[in-house]
Amino acid sequence: MQNQKQRKVEFGDFQTPVSLAREICSLIAQTGFCPVSVLEPNCGTGSFLKASLETFPDVSRVLGFEINSQYVAQALQTVAHSFPRAHVEVYQADFFSTNWSEIIRALPDPILVIGNPPWVTNAVLGALGSSNVPAKSNLDNLCGIDARTGKSNFDISEWMIRKNVEWLNGKHGVLAMLCKTTVARKTLLYAWQHELRIGSASLYNLDAKEYFGVSVDACLLLIRSDPNGHSKECQVFPSLRAQQPDNTFSLQDGRLVADVKSYQKWKNIIGKGFQGWRSGIKHDCSKVFELKIESGKFVNGLGEFIELEPEILFPLLKSSDLVAHRNPCRWIIVPQRTMSDDPSRLRLDAPKAWNYLTGHACFLEKRKSSIYKNRPPFSIFGVGSYTFAPWKVAISGLYKKLEFVKVMPFQGLPVVLDDTCYFFSCKSEEECNVLYELVMSEPARELWSALIFWDAKRPITAQLLNLLDLTSLARVLGKESNVVQALAKRQIVESMEGAYQRLLFMEEVAEYEVGQFQTNLELPPARQALVPDTDSACDIDLCNEMHSSHSCR
Structure with missing residues (x-):
């Protein structure tokens, strides 16, 4: 029997308090x-139905739909005999198989579509083996590997609310939905980009901990549909009781903008198609790939002391290390040099590493991401010549700070970053210093800040960083030079189909330039004996900023 906690996650079984529905x-x-x-x-159990009937005296028809038969009975009881003037109907129905177009056509305007759909992602439901999901589709027409990785993960509520907005398009009505703040923005972006008729939009921040006991950035999204509406901005209120908005975000040049004034000031330094910023290595098995040093020996996440060939080991930094400005205190096994590289070459080139990975294949085979499907055993992603550049400018994708870090070689080796970090590779210390000065400049930081929504799970992304045109920025700052030209050339990377890459760990066909980076670093003969600086503290646990997967109604 399915346990109660799993049902709460799968079906959003967190009922909206009547007091909140009334407010x-x-x-x-x-x-x-x-x-x-x-x-x-x-x-659910009918809180919004009851509150709507109490608040709006002219309502003539009220329809509720719910997948849980017990809740259907409770909802009917909630509204029974209390509102004789309105025709109230509650049905048991599956959202994903209901003919909503026919239902909407039968309802007279103006229509209020209200509620609180489940706050859970398709990835979570997939892990549960749930069938409570929409038919499989590429929600945003993502390309290639984007459609198989993190970008394709979406909240079920987002899919539902998009449909809600489409129902009201061309009609007089209001959509009022409780949802994650990120879902609200994505819904508006979808509506604006598809020219849906919106008269106005507003977002009211909500304390989800108070009402539902979950830690997540949540809000009430209000969208007023109007057959003649063309609005593409949204006012943001700090609470349900606030009389004045804190700020406004809008659609500018096809993208969501958090600060319109700063965006308009610096949008001339935005470029198109750049791919200089990349994420670090993605492996999804830290117990096997990531190592520490104890008593002068490497030890993996299983507590096993191991001995490996030095040429496949590199110092590693994670987001928490960048933010704390720590030296590396982890090492990582890198079995490939490019995405097209087959790790099975280790059988001959590094037999100790091959035997180690083979002996731990049971862990690697459990990696759930579809990107590993049909790939050679022990494959990783986010690896190429850029990975082994001796110098880098890096930033955490998880923390709420627009703070860059210069990453230098460590113990004679290039430092590798994990996939919670973004970096731009540099051939020399001079390039690193120049790039750092550019990205820390006022124009760069103001432009990025204008586009960042800090409540997002990962507010800083490669897509965001790659909007900055280094050539245009240097021209504005009066810092044009040969070094800047070299860095600017490195922003342009072609993919197999001639389009620009959209994800940082997509397999590359063309390198930045002819030939790969040459690190010009001599590898110590006995790297397995190297111990990082003892003065550098190391916090193994990354800050977990994932949103709660609890759902609410």
Whole structure:
């Protein structure tokens, strides 16, 4: 039998308090909106249905739908005999198989679509083996490996709310949905990019811990549909009771902008198609790939002391190390030099490493990401000549700071970063210093800040960093030079199909320049005996900034 906790995650079994539902309906009424019809696609035990009937005296028809038969009975009881003037219906139904177009056509305007769909991602439901998901599709027409990795993971509520907005397109109505803040922005971006008719939009921040006991950035999203609407901005209020917005975000040149003034000031230094910034190595098996040094010997995450060939071992930095400005205190096994490299070459080139990986194949075979499917055994991603550049400018993708770090060689070796970090590879210390000066400049930081939404799980991304045109920036700063030209050339990378790469660990066909980086670093003859500086502290645990996967209604 499915346990209760799993059902809560899978079906969003966290009921909305009636007090919150009433407060939201009161807020909608204060805007002057008076619905004739109310629809709640995921009504749970009926809190929103009850609050809507109490708040809007002119409503004539109320429809609720719910997949849980017990909740259908509770919802009917919640609204029974209390509101004789309105025609109230509650049905058991699966959101993903319901003919919503037919239902919407039968409802008179203006329509209020209200509720709180599940706060859970398709990846979580996939891990649970759940069927409570929409039909498989490429939600945003992602290309290649994007459609098989993190970018393709989406909240089920986002899929539902997109459908909600589409229902109201061309009609007079209001959409009022509780959801993650990131889901609200993505929904608006979708609506704006698809020219859906929106009269106005607002976002009210919500304390999800208070109402649902979960730590997640959440909000009430209010969208007023209008057949003649063309609005592409959203006011952000600090709370449901706030009278004035804190700020406004909008769609500018096809992208979401958090600070329109700064964006307009510096958008001339935005470039297109750049791919200089990359994520670090993705391996998804730290117990096997990542090593520490104890008593002068390497030890893996299983507590095993191991001896490996030095040429496949490199010092490693993670996000927490960058933020703390620590020297490397981990090492990583790198079985490939490029994405096209087959790790099976280690059988001859590094037999100790091959035997070690073979002996731990049971762990590597459990890696769930589809990117490893049909790849050679022990494959990793995010590796190429750029990985072994001697100098790098790097930044954490997890922490809420626009702070760059110069990464220098460690114990004569190039430092490797993991996939929570982004970096730009440099051939020399001079290049590293020049690049660091550019990215720490006021124009660069103001431009990026104008585009960053700090409540996102990963506010800083390679896509964001790669918007900056180093040539244009240097021209604005009056710092044009041969070094800048060399760095700018490295921003352009072609992919197999002639389009620019969209993910940092996509297999490359063309290197930055003819030939790979030459590190010009001599490898110590006995690297397995090297011990990092004893003064550098090492916090093994990364800051876990993943949102809660709990769902709410």
